[in-house]
Amino acid sequence: MKIKFLTIKILIFLVLFSCNAQETAKASLSSNPKIETTNPKLIVGIVVDQMRYDYLTRFNTKFGDGGFKRMINEGFNCKNNHFNYVPTYTGPGHASVFTGTTPKYHGIISNNWYDKEQKKIVYCAGDDGVESIGTENKAGQMSPHRMLTTTFADENRLFTQMRGKTIGVAIKDRGAILPAGHTADGAYWFHGKDEGVWITSSFYRTNLPNWVNEFNNSDAAESYLKTWDTYYNIDSYTESGSDDNNFEAGFKGKEKATFPYDLAKLKDENGGFDILKATAYGNSLTTDFAIAAVKGENLGLDEVTDVLTLSYSSTDYVGHNFGVNSKEIEDTYIRLDKDLERFFKFLDETVGKGEYTVFLTADHGAVNVPAYLQSVKIPAGYLDFNSRKEKFVAFLEEKYGTKDIVENVSNNQIFFNKSKIKELGLDLHKVEQDLVDEQISYPNIAKVYTATTMNSTNFTTGIEVLLQNGFNQKRSGDVIVVDDIAHIPYGRTGSTHGSGLNYDTHVPLLFFGKGIKQGETLQKTVIPDIAPTISALLGISFPNGATGVPLGFVLD
């Protein structure tokens, strides 16, 4: 009895004492609110849409000291950084950078894909269950609900009890929405047409914040509907092809795709404010909006780390329109360099030099215009999907008596109608193999694989690894086709992307700012390494599906 009584006394004492200790700790916390933290006040994750690695080196002599070169000189340059999956498209690219994994896990298998359950094409960021905010147009009905895993920004929100903010900004909706993740305070994208405004969706909030309304009511977008001429004398642009050539699309209402472009005059024939998207000014407008976002949301002002995700979409529109080798691309990167310089200067002044951390990468690269490659004797070409389809339908009808065993062909994948195959008493694996044998005989198809192979074999080298990392068992098709190198389903002007080849996978990866070493490496890094590296810098959990590894050599 006595012993028990003593134990209780000790317990009471301990409880009282520990409460006291907590009180003391609390008191010292509140009396010293400025706790020294080693974490950056702001993380800025920049994606330059369609930026090939060699743009950094090709246009190097044209860049100033405050943009790309500042990141390289003060920070860390991963010179051999690649996408490790196909398809190399915008939606999967943005998701992979911020979730630290590939479509196999985050589920964004393309920009648009055939949904096997709903039996219709869905858009990676589309969401009928939410409303547009800031426009009557449906352009705001978007959310990240199809992305299955968290971004590092989500993990920062969880870690900081939702005190660290996340804001996503891009001209493209998917470029703003997927990086910012599921728990973002806001994601904003540009709605052109005759409105020229930044909008969001009811997934985030019920109305636009004042700073967005103020921005939309200013003449910011309007002010860029002016003449686009080269930043420097065009004769000094020796890093790109001649301005007048057969490989560029240009704008409607202008005979030649040559500088200068009178945007005010051309806008009516080219989608109103949408014309800005395919000019260097789209990036300037994005920078203006990002600065307004940092100010309006007070990002990076306290000790709790905030996240700004910023995607420059115009580089992609310009690439699609004019191609990798154009004067327009060169000028777009020269001007983007100026925009980055302006943005970093602004962050120095508001958040403080050395108080924030930036990384810059891309969502995919791009191939040179195949018609141009052909003109210099490099194997390249264009895919004829119509004749491919005709041949395929004829094969299905002859072999199975119906073309209905195939439900959809998209993104280089063939989706079966499983109930039809069952109804006809066919063996699924036999059908898979029949289609492989048939497709591999077609012109410009280099490889064909089955879903069964993707699910049962663990590839360690080659394009097969990239296919497997891009293959999501629930969402992907039953037969997967790989096209010949530098062959694209596209018109003969401008360029595109999507393959697992170096021109599409090799992209910049630059880190600079707080916690980042100065240096460079030629060691291979992959896109999913970025998010775990930022997580490691912040000391927070990795995104829940992350497959990449932290790049310890870039961290101080």
Ligand SMILES: [Zn+2]
């Ligand atoms: Zn893209």
